[in-house]
Amino acid sequence: MDVTLRQLSVFVAVVDHEGFGTAATALNMSQSSVSHTLATLERSLSGEVVRRTTPARPTALGEVLLPHARATLAAARAFDAAATTHHDNDNTEPISLSVPPTAARGLLPSLLRQWNTHLPLLEVTPFEAVDDEIEQWLENGTVDAAILIDPQPAPPGGLHVATDRYEAVVRTDHPLAGEQTIDLADLLEDPLLVTTSGFEAPLRRLHSMAGIPFRPTRRIRELSTLLAMLEAGLGVGVLPSLAASMLPNTLTLVPLRPLLERRLVLTGPATRPWHPSVTALIAASAHRPGQGRPEA
Structure with missing residues (x-):
């Protein structure tokens, strides 16, 4: 099998841009070249990887191969960047970074300034991602x-960049809003609304620490929807x-009591060499006052 980086780039672009024309624009290629390149890849694989629909979607084979294509292209970018950096120590190739929504708003701005x-x-x-998706994307x-x-x-090689704690979210007119700290059990009188985007596991642990059954009234995927429901007075979070x-x-x-904290770590991938700019990014992050502890 003779698969090229160009073929993989076209495959990923067609999937990401959901079409051949938009992929061609992103790759600065003609649409016919994109179609021909993808067809050549599919002949090499003896199977289609993209459904010719609107929008374009990966086939079952495409779903299997897509993460490998992404990883291969990422490794190739890192290879090129490492070779360039070897000859030019001041070279800094652009990189992409996935962050959870809470860190995107509460932590990323200070990191970007640094x-x-x-x-x-x-x-x-930066790409904002649901907590459960971040490691997969990496x-x-x-x-x-x-x-x-x-x-x-x-x-x-990762860097501990922040620690925060889980706290109750209530309306400002809620009876508990003015308290310095409250017990988790104090929330039991209100419906508990929970987002499933990465927070359910730690909330189960928090309830276990408090010796309280975890019985959310409603589960909501999107954090923005959860906040809207809390704002409407439909419960606490x-x-x-x-x-x-x-x-x-x-x-x-x-x-809240008991105290449950979470650690946020800036890192590159665990399964392939890092892009040189990621190493530079982590070195720069270590200069933040009161932050920056290398992982073992």
């Missing part, structure tokens, strides 16, 4: 770096303290 100071030529493109090559939450085991910047004026955070 990176702009120490690496003014480095272009970092390992399949969708992004070059990520901020992971409580990674186990700790990624070698529990979110990390970094979510404070996302809250409307009608909602507030109240510290």
Whole structure:
């Protein structure tokens, strides 16, 4: 089998841009060249990888091969960047970074300021991702770096960039809104609304620590929808303290007992060599006052 990087780039672009014309524009190719290149790949694979629909979607074979194509292209980008950096120590190739929504609002702005100071030529493109998707995106090559939450085991070379804690989210007119701290059991009188986007597992652990059954009234996938429902007075919630910047004026955070914290770690992938700019990014992040602890 003779598969080229160009074929893989076309395959990924058609899937990501959901069509041949939009992929051609992104790749600066003609649409006929995109179609021909993908057809050549499919002949080599003895099977179609993309459904010719609107929008274009991967076939079953395409779904299997897509993460490998992304990882191969990411490794190739890192290879090129490492070769260039070897000859030019000031070279900084652009990289992509996946972050959870709460970190995108509550942590990323300060990190970007730090990176702009120490690496003014480095272009970092952030992608907000559901917590459960972040590690998958990192390992399949969708992004070059990520901020992971409580990674186990700790990624070698990663950097601990922040710690926050889980707190109650209530309306500002709620009886508990003015308390300095409350017990998790104090929330039992209200419906508990939970987002399934990465927070259900830690909330189960928090309830276990408090000796309270975990019985959410309603599960909501999107964090923005959860906040809207809390704002409407439909219940109470529990979110990390970094979510404070996302809250409307009608909602507030109240510290909880027992204390449950989460660690946020900036890292590259565990299954392939890092892009050189990721290494530079982590080195620059270590300059943040009070932050920056290398992982073992």
